[in-house]
Amino acid sequence: MIKAYWEIEVYDKNGKLISKHRQPCRSLLANFIRILRGMLLAKGGTALTSYGVKASCSVKKYDGTEDTAYTEWYGSLSYGIFTCAGSKSADNDDSYGIMVGSGTKTVEIDDYSLESKISHGTGSGQLDYDTHTINKYEEAGQVKIEIQRTFRNVSGATITVKEVGLGVRNYCEDGDGVKKDLKFLIVRDLLDTPRDVLDGGSLTVKITIIVPTG
Amino acid sequence: MIAMVNLKVYLEIKVIDKKGKVRFYRRKNSAVYNLGKILYGILLAIGGGTNTNVKVKDYSGAEATVYTERKIIAGHAGGTVMAGNASEGDDTYGIMVGSDNTPVSDDDYCLKSKIAHGDGDNLLHYSSHTFEDVEVGTSYARFRMSRSFTNNGSVNVTVYEFGLGVWNYWKHHDAVYNDVKFLVCRDVESGGVTVNPSETLVVLYTFEVTL
Numbered sequence: 001m002i003k004a005y006w007e008i009e010v011y012d013k014n015g016k017l018i019s020k021h022r023q024p025c026r027s028l029l030a031n032f033i034r035i036l037r038g039m040l041l042a043k044g045g046t047a048l049t050s051y052g053v054k055a056s057c058s059v060k061k062y063d064g065t066e067d068t069a070y071t072e073w074y075g076s077l078s079y080g081i082f083t084c085a086g087s088k089s090a091d092n093d094d095s096y097g098i099m100v101g102s103g104t105k106t107v108e109i110d111d112y113s114l115e116s117k118i119s120h121g122t123g124s125g126q127l128d129y130d131t132h133t134i135n136k137y138e139e140a141g142q143v144k145i146e147i148q149r150t151f152r153n154v155s156g157a158t159i160t161v162k163e164v165g166l167g168v169r170n171y172c173e174d175g176d177g178v179k180k181d182l183k184f185l186i187v188r189d190l191l192d193t194p195r196d197v198l199d200g201g202s203l204t205v206k207i208t209i210i211v212p213t214g
Numbered sequence: 215m216i217a218m219v220n221l222k223v224y225l226e227i228k229v230i231d232k233k234g235k236v237r238f239y240r241r242k243n244s245a246v247y248n249l250g251k252i253l254y255g256i257l258l259a260i261g262g263g264t265n266t267n268v269k270v271k272d273y274s275g276a277e278a279t280v281y282t283e284r285k286i287i288a289g290h291a292g293g294t295v296m297a298g299n300a301s302e303g304d305d306t307y308g309i310m311v312g313s314d315n316t317p318v319s320d321d322d323y324c325l326k327s328k329i330a331h332g333d334g335d336n337l338l339h340y341s342s343h344t345f346e347d348v349e350v351g352t353s354y355a356r357f358r359m360s361r362s363f364t365n366n367g368s369v370n371v372t373v374y375e376f377g378l379g380v381w382n383y384w385k386h387h388d389a390v391y392n393d394v395k396f397l398v399c400r401d402v403e404s405g406g407v408t409v410n411p412s413e414t415l416v417v418l419y420t421f422e423v424t425l
Contacts, residue, residue: 046383168261
């Protein structure tokens, strides 16, 4: 059995741990099934001089409209970059990876965005999105995967986080330019207990996936 | 059974006799292991700027590198992470069947005794795959992929094991850069499923998330 859970840690302005909370990750969304189908739908083995989109699927973007994600793609010019569903967004990038929000809407299977994402920034109502740390630990009988991101509050007031999500990026580019740059949500959960992040403090959100190895 | 968060994978097995009637049906949860590893690799990718890979066990049991993101600064490049849509007659990936009844282990990396594609005795004719559209209900989303195996030989063929193999395939400078096939599901029907001559076995995998 493979398990996953969220861990939420809140720190004060001195870096002291104030609270630590763990809850199951319950809500892979319909978009996860869509991109999984798209990946399996690919055939592979494309001829060496055949380029372009060979497999794709439809997903729902953050605005709820549908768009096409590429799941088998070959660039034809000078260089190439391709990712199906990467989550490791950079410092300050609140457009994918682990994201947090203040919404309380009950999770629905076809959710396509956080209800009310807290944006990256240092102004009122914003949190400073850090980089991601992604680690894999091989332990006796299991592999543990951790994706973690810290959010710092320098807004001048307390910010309450109520929802968490994981967005991913489908991206391909060759010498002719960017051919696809699409982001979409694959996980959304409400926190069992909302977490207050005091001014000067920080919030660390970690999703852990445990894969048994027999 | 995979209970990854709210993800489940089901295996369904049907045998259709030569009159087109379903004479055997079984549904069970599916066991997987490499699926978790490749999911890790997929999420590990940045989405536009690095080479990302993870290790899985290929069909031989060897640790193999599979890519989930590639960035090539000189030369054509591209690929696919976990293709499962093998064509008719291709028994190297996609849904496959075998004749070994060794119980499932989370660490399975191959069918123990794959039944090869063919139209002679002790072979099965591997069809192309069918992918149903994603179905989204009020509390679930799922899709189903399936493949048929027809016994065109003259003797019964008994199937015990079922698997789903995928292909991590990348090109680079108009040459193959990575070419690894690995198993993400293996299941065993301990009593065996007999496919008589002229009968067809249909194997379906359903991937489902529920709230």
